[in-house]
Amino acid sequence: MIKKEINPKSNKLVEEVKKDYRASQDLGIKRCMQCGLCTSNCPAARHSNYDPREIVKMVLDDNWELLDNPDLWNCFYCYTCQSNCPVNNSPCQVNQVLRQKNLHKAEYKIKMKEFSAYGDSYLDFGVGSMPKAFFDGMVKDYGKSYVDLKVNLEDIRHELGLEDYNIKGKALEDVRNILKESGFKSRLKKFKNAKES
Amino acid sequence: MNTESKNLENLSSDLENNYNSLGKKSKSGERVGVFICRCGGNISDTIDIERLKSSLDANFVEDYENLCSLNCRRHIREEIMEQNLDRVVIAACSPLTHLKTFQNYADPLNPSMVEMVNLREQCSWVHDDPEKATQKAIGLTQAGVEKVKSAQALKKIISRTEKSAAIFGGGISGITAALSLANQGVKVTIIEKNPAIGGNMVKIGKVFSPEKLAEECSLCILNPIINDVVNHKNINIMTKTNLRRAGRRSTYFNLVLEKETSYIHEDRCIACGNCVDVCPVEVPDEWNQGMTMRKAIYKPFAQAVPDVYTIDTENCKKCGKCVKVCKMDAIDLKLKNEVVPLKAGSVIIATGHEHFDLSTRPEYGYERFDDVISQMDLARLLGVNGPTLGKLQKISDGKQPQRVVMVQCTGSRDEKSGGKRYCSKVCCMVALKHASIIREKFPDTEVVICYTDLRTPGMYENYLRYVQDKGLKLVRGRPGEVTKKGDHLLVRVEDTLQRQPLEMETDMVVLSEAIEPSEGTMKLARRFNVGLSQDMFIKEKHAKIKPVNTDVERIFVCGTAQGPKDISESVSQASAAAAKVSEQIKCGTEAEPPVAIIRTSLCKHCGKCKEICGFKAIYRDEEYMSIDPMACKGCGACAGVCPEGAIEIIGLNDQELYAQMEGLLRDKEDGEIRILAFLDNVGYTAADTIGNNRVSYPEAIRIIRIPSINRIMPEHLMFAYEHGADGILMAEYPDECMLEAHKAKMKELSESVAAQGIPADRLRFYKAYAPHYRGLAQQFEDFYMDILEGDDLKKF
Numbered sequence: 001m002i003k004k005e006i007n008p009k010s011n012k013l014v015e016e017v018k019k020d021y022r023a024s025q026d027l028g029i030k031r032c033m034q035c036g037l038c039t040s041n042c043p044a045a046r047h048s049n050y051d052p053r054e055i056v057k058m059v060l061d062d063n064w065e066l067l068d069n070p071d072l073w074n075c076f077y078c079y080t081c082q083s084n085c086p087v088n089n090s091p092c093q094v095n096q097v098l099r100q101k102n103l104h105k106a107e108y109k110i111k112m113k114e115f116s117a118y119g120d121s122y123l124d125f126g127v128g129s130m131p132k133a134f135f136d137g138m139v140k141d142y143g144k145s146y147v148d149l150k151v152n153l154e155d156i157r158h159e160l161g162l163e164d165y166n167i168k169g170k171a172l173e174d175v176r177n178i179l180k181e182s183g184f185k186s187r188l189k190k191f192k193n194a195k196e197s
Numbered sequence: 198m199n200t201e202s203k204n205l206e207n208l209s210s211d212l213e214n215n216y217n218s219l220g221k222k223s224k225s226g227e228r229v230g231v232f233i234c235r236c237g238g239n240i241s242d243t244i245d246i247e248r249l250k251s252s253l254d255a256n257f258v259e260d261y262e263n264l265c266s267l268n269c270r271r272h273i274r275e276e277i278m279e280q281n282l283d284r285v286v287i288a289a290c291s292p293l294t295h296l297k298t299f300q301n302y303a304d305p306l307n308p309s310m311v312e313m314v315n316l317r318e319q320c321s322w323v324h325d326d327p328e329k330a331t332q333k334a335i336g337l338t339q340a341g342v343e344k345v346k347s348a349q350a351l352k353k354i355i356s357r358t359e360k361s362a363a364i365f366g367g368g369i370s371g372i373t374a375a376l377s378l379a380n381q382g383v384k385v386t387i388i389e390k391n392p393a394i395g396g397n398m399v400k401i402g403k404v405f406s407p408e409k410l411a412e413e414c415s416l417c418i419l420n421p422i423i424n425d426v427v428n429h430k431n432i433n434i435m436t437k438t439n440l441r442r443a444g445r446r447s448t449y450f451n452l453v454l455e456k457e458t459s460y461i462h463e464d465r466c467i468a469c470g471n472c473v474d475v476c477p478v479e480v481p482d483e484w485n486q487g488m489t490m491r492k493a494i495y496k497p498f499a500q501a502v503p504d505v506y507t508i509d510t511e512n513c514k515k516c517g518k519c520v521k522v523c524k525m526d527a528i529d530l531k532l533k534n535e536v537v538p539l540k541a542g543s544v545i546i547a548t549g550h551e552h553f554d555l556s557t558r559p560e561y562g563y564e565r566f567d568d569v570i571s572q573m574d575l576a577r578l579l580g581v582n583g584p585t586l587g588k589l590q591k592i593s594d595g596k597q598p599q600r601v602v603m604v605q606c607t608g609s610r611d612e613k614s615g616g617k618r619y620c621s622k623v624c625c626m627v628a629l630k631h632a633s634i635i636r637e638k639f640p641d642t643e644v645v646i647c648y649t650d651l652r653t654p655g656m657y658e659n660y661l662r663y664v665q666d667k668g669l670k671l672v673r674g675r676p677g678e679v680t681k682k683g684d685h686l687l688v689r690v691e692d693t694l695q696r697q698p699l700e701m702e703t704d705m706v707v708l709s710e711a712i713e714p715s716e717g718t719m720k721l722a723r724r725f726n727v728g729l730s731q732d733m734f735i736k737e738k739h740a741k742i743k744p745v746n747t748d749v750e751r752i753f754v755c756g757t758a759q760g761p762k763d764i765s766e767s768v769s770q771a772s773a774a775a776a777k778v779s780e781q782i783k784c785g786t787e788a789e790p791p792v793a794i795i796r797t798s799l800c801k802h803c804g805k806c807k808e809i810c811g812f813k814a815i816y817r818d819e820e821y822m823s824i825d826p827m828a829c830k831g832c833g834a835c836a837g838v839c840p841e842g843a844i845e846i847i848g849l850n851d852q853e854l855y856a857q858m859e860g861l862l863r864d865k866e867d868g869e870i871r872i873l874a875f876l877d878n879v880g881y882t883a884a885d886t887i888g889n890n891r892v893s894y895p896e897a898i899r900i901i902r903i904p905s906i907n908r909i910m911p912e913h914l915m916f917a918y919e920h921g922a923d924g925i926l927m928a929e930y931p932d933e934c935m936l937e938a939h940k941a942k943m944k945e946l947s948e949s950v951a952a953q954g955i956p957a958d959r960l961r962f963y964k965a966y967a968p969h970y971r972g973l974a975q976q977f978e979d980f981y982m983d984i985l986e987g988d989d990l991k992k993f
Contacts, residue, residue: 028612035606035649036691040677041560045691045698053691084560084677086611 013062020097028088032056038081038091050074052081052091059094067102073111109194119188126167126175229342230257230282232273234264234289236317243321245331249288252335255342257282264289270302277305284348286341288314288334291885292902293878307350309790309848314341318888319900329896337899340860347852354788354826358751358781359449359542363388365721367434368396369419369764370756370771371547372426377775379431383782386433386539387426388454390717393501394426394434395419396549400484400573402580404764405630407656410663412630416500416582423502436503439717441536443724445816447823450751452539458532459507465527466505468496472519472528473506480512486574488584488592494519494528499582543751543778544725546735547771548718550757553608553711557615561604561708562679567593568686569679569706572603572627579634589639591704598642598704601635602688603628604676605648608711617711619732622761624709625652629664631707636667645670645701647690672699679706712761726813727752734760745774748934749813750828753777790848791831791904793824799843806835806844809941811934833908834938837945846908854901855916861899862921870897870984872924873917874977877905879930880965883973890970894977897923905929906962907942911949918955923984928963928973958983 014030017023036053044050050071058066066072075095082090102108117131130138138146154164167175179185231253235241241260250258257280261269264287276282285306287299292313300308314337324330362378364371367389375385387394398404398419403412426432437457444451476494481487484498493513496506508519508528520528555563555571562569568591570578581587591598605628609621625648632644648671653661676690685702692699714733722729728748730736735754738746745753755770756762762770793814795806800822807815807822814828815835824835824844836844858873865871872895876884881902887894903909906927914925927946931939943962950960963976 033610033649034693035675036673036693037675037677039691039693039698040674040689042698051691051696051698053693054696080677084613086606086613086616086675088612 007062010062011060013064013066014059017059017094017097020100022096022100023093024088024090026088027090027093028085029056029059029094031087032060032089033087035086037084037086038089041080041084042075042091043078043080044074044076048074052095055098056089056091056094059098067098072098106194109191112191113194116188116192119184119191122179123176123185123188126172127165129165227284227346228256228280228282229284229286229345230276230280231255231259231286231288231338231342232264232269232276233258233260233338234287234316235260235262236289236321237263240289240316240321243324243327243330244316244334245327248331249334249338253338253342255286256280265295265298273299273302274304277303282306284310284312284345286312286314286338286345288316288338288341290317291315291881291888293882293885309348309351310345312341312345312348314338315885315888315900318885322888322891323893324896325893326896333896333899336861336863339863340857340899343856343860344853347850347856349847349850351790351847354792355785356788356825356827357448357785358778359540360384360782361449361541362386362543362545362778363450363452363539363541364545364547365440365717366396366547366549366756366758367391367394367436368547368549368756368767369398370549370758370767371396371545372419372422373768373771374545374547374755374775374778375432376422376426376429377772378778379426379429381775381779382431383779384431384433386435386541388438388440389434389436390439391497392436392459392507393497393503394436395423395502398764399498399500400580401576402583403576403630403634405626405657405660407660410660412634420500423500427502434503435537437507438537440721440724444818445749445823445825446818447825449540449542450544452541454537454539456535456537458510458534460510460513460528460530460532461506461508462527462529462532463503463505465525467525467527468504468506469524470496470506471522471524475518475522477516477518478512478514480509485577485584486571488574488577542782543753545771545774545778546718546721546725546727546747546752546754546758547756547774548715548721548758550712550718550761551715553617553713554615555607555708555710558607558708560678561607561676561706562681562686563708566679566681566686566706567591568598568704569708571708571710572624572631573710575631575707576627579631587638589635589642596704597639600643600645600703601705601707602676602686602701602703603632603644603646603707603709604679604688605646605709606675606711607708608713609709610649611711617713617732619761620652621709621712622652623712623763626657626660626763628707628709629653629661629669632669633664633667636664636669640668643670644668645672645703647672647674647676647688649673649675672701674699712757715758718758725749725752726816727754728813730760732760734758745770745777750825751781786827788826788829791833791846791908792826792829792848793831793833793835793844793846795822795824796843796845797821799841801841801843803840805838805840809834809838809938811932811936811938830904831908832905832935832938834905834935834942837907837910837942846904849904849908851913854913857901858913858917858922859920861901862917865921870895870923870981871899871921872897872926872977872980872984873922874898874900874926874928875903875906875909876900876965877903877929879967880928880963880973882967883928883965883970886967886970887974892971892974894974895981897981898926898977905935906946907935907938909942909946911946914946914950914960915953918950918953918959924959924961924980926961926963926976926980928965928976930966931964958987 038052039045042052075092077092079092081092117133121129246260285303296313300311303311316334320330320334361384363386364375365388367387371387375387379385398415401415404415406413438454441455442453472494473492476492478493479490482489482491494506494508515530577583578585589597609617612618628646635642635644672692674690674693676688678689680687686706688701690699728736735758737744738748745755747754753774755774756767802820802822812828812830814825816823831846833846836846862871884900906929
């Protein structure tokens with residue numbers, strides 16, 4: 001049985017989520033009607049114990065144990081829940097806020113290791129893009145068209161009158177300097193060096 | 198049509214003349230009598246009545262124990278005759294409760310010649326010090342005397358409505374309203390855009406009935422009513438007709454309608470149907486949701502009314518074959534659209550709803566999969582006059598489905614693009630109705646309803662239990678996707694009660710589509726300048742107390758044009774709309790002052806008044822600006838923006854206002870503080886309640902009742918400051934439809950007063966709420982204390 005004691009601060013977690021800069025300003029989390037549409041479409045829910053509806057419910061229930069729920073790490077940000085939610089909530093944004101809360105702890109740093117290649121892409125190209133390590137997997141999933149896209153992307157952009165996708169020259173230097181001075185680079189290194197505790 | 202009714206221009210000019218003649222008269226010696234009420238001690242225990250009497254400057258002054266008693270009615274009338282009084286001041290209690298009584302007691306006098314001074318609620322009940330209270334009572338009463346000297350006799354403004362109505366929409370709502378009005382002798386025109394009346398109700402086959410716990414045949418219920426409508430001598434039905442233009446007049450609307458041609462002389466057609474067989478054109482039949490085909494010449498459905506054939510001019514190839522076989526010579530392919538003028542005293546908008554466009558939710562596969570259908574499609578499938586003659590069959594292969602999954606809230610309760618934020622209200626019941634029919638007639642078919650919340654309020658809960666007893670499966674979860682797997686459809690949903698994603702095989706998916714406002718409703722609203730809600734339905738004037746009025750006088754709304762609702766509710770609302778039209782026609786209605794009038798000789802037709810009026814009382818009558826006295830609240834916003842000074846507020850003119858202010862500020866002693874409080878009706882009610890509860894506030898507060906702060910101009914305020922006001926408080930209920938005008942007015946007043954060197958905190962605005970009288974009392978107290986303790990008092 002869940003025992004619910006009188007607690008005037010019982011919506012602290014949802015307030016923290018809402019005020020986080022990662023959350024959209026009009027995030028509809030408080031309007032959640034627990035319809036489960038997010039979960040019905042969620043690939044992570046299909047293949048693991050992750051349940052975005054339940055995550056949102058736990059936030060609304062002010063259940064702080066959620067932060068240590070290992071299921072949180074099964075979302076891979078496809079944003080399907082965000083594009084479908086009928087009350088403009090975004091379980092994946094909520095997930096991002098929740099994960100971030102624990103990143104200072106050693107046991108969660110290791111979780112970031114698999115994302116570190118995304119960080120590298122900022123240092124390499126000045127923008128976020130698909131890490132090289134995933135290339136073979138993408139080709140396997142999408143076939144030759146993915147290779148074509150990768151090879152011809154800049155040409156297509158030029159034809160459309162767009163600038164290069166990747167940042168180059170002085171601008172790239174500037175981005176790298178910003179990433180260094182702001183501590184991004186060293187933080188990334190910490191995640192890369194994290195070891196199983 | 199009723200021709201005795203007077204049009205507003207005449208009324209206005211009458212008032213104008215009236216006003217002018219009396220205005221002259223008021224300069225010569227009028228005789229004012231003051232009747233003071235002791236109110237059984239309520240007033241006289243605090244106020245020294247003898248001193249009050251001896252201090253007043255009037256032609257006659259007398260006090261009475263209970264002025265509102267019938268005995269005093271005789272006294273008042275006698276004194277008016279004997280003393281030859283032509284104006285009367287009643288120094289007693291609140292005009293909100295007793296003005297009508299005393300206007301009646303002073304009967305030979307015009308009601309506007311009676312002024313009430315509120316000695317009880319605004320003096321004896323709120324002040325304890327008899328000396329100060331008596332001083333104030335003298336001031337209040339003398340101000341009343343000065344004010345009434347400037348009063349002008351007003352004629353009653355009776356607004357008549359022509360005894361005719363135009364009803365837009367021939368569905369169950371429009372039909373109900375039409376029949377009710379026609380039975381009361383009102384000439385009614387039903388204007389329907391489709392070739393037949395009956396609306397959505399004729400299509401749905403069965404309707405749910407919570408009382409009988411059964412499904413009833415909709416056509417059987419509707420047909421007798423439709424027949425009554427057709428045969429009624431007071432009802433004219435115009436099908437395939439749309440509104441082109443609408444002009445507002447004081448007692449009626451001038452409408453220009455366009456009747457689309459159907460190439461048929463309706464009076465000749467005998468509906469034999471010979472024409473259908475020879476027509477070579479086939480198009481999807483909207484009667485069966487496009488599941489069957491019809492010809493270009495057709496009758497919408499077997500029982501269609503009017504009982505004539507019609508030609509779908511868009512698809513007709515004009516081959517002329519039908520013309521040749523028609524023995525009645527009823528078809529003429531050269532017929533053109535007809536423009537028809539119509540004069541109607543009132544308008545009822547009963548234009549109904551449309552259904553959510555399911556192609557905007559491609560994840561549910563409505564367009565991709567044959568066996569994903571809508572509830573309306575299913576209604577046709579289950580109808581004995583439908584495409585399968587009532588057999589439940591899959592569209593894809595004609596076989597009976599083993600399982601039907603219904604998806605609730607498709608497009609409802611949905612903030613995503615194109616979705617509707619509201620609950621469509623009927624879909625739960627519609628799904629249950631269809632589940633019930635399927636379980637009854639096709640017990641081998643399983644029905645699963647995927648829902649977020651099952652909404653079956655009131656008696657409908659009985660119906661839910663009844664359907665559950667027939668064997669119904671419920672899954673609590675909103676499906677995210679419908680796909681195909683092998684021979685079956687697959688519904689992906691989370692069974693939220695089990696906390697498990699669920700993939701459900703099914704043969705048929707039925708989407709419970711949202712109800713949405715129709716294009717026709719929105720168009721009509723634009724033509725009539727009727728306000729829409731945030732969700733684009735017709736907005737009622739007040740959801741609680743004026744549920745069938747729109748924001749335009751004499752235009753009413755009923756049925757799903759106003760929002761999602763079921764047939765029972767639509768019929769109730771239609772009856773209410775008819776009753777309101779009838780009330781207006783039968784009673785005429787009396788406009789109470791204050792109201793605005795336009796001096797047409799000064800008006801330059803710029804239209805600024807029309808723009809600012811949130812009550813939509815002002816309209817353009819041909820090129821002239823006119824004011825509907827019934828819609829006007831006399832707030833004065835229009836007078837404030839009129840560059841020609843052509844608008845006058847009858848019932849509170851400038852002379853009265855200046856006289857009252859001057860009276861209230863007279864005889865101010867050294868160091869004394871006077872604060873004028875301008876209160877609208879809600880503010881005034883709150884002030885009365887302060888008195889009723891004996892909450893005291895400083896004697897410095899002197900209250901003036903106004904229709905709205907929009908009535909007040911900067912020069913009024915400057916007059917008050919120049920005559921000794923130390924502060925001015927303006928309290929008003931924040932009425933939604935005038936909020937913008939209020940804001941603009943507050944800005945205007947603050948800026949003009951500041952430009953004259955008045956410190957900003959000497960003019961205050963307050964939002965008044967009737968129950969929050971203590972808040973108003975606190976405002977009075979605070980304002981007084983701030984001035985008392987402030988160091989800029991001497992500057993005034």
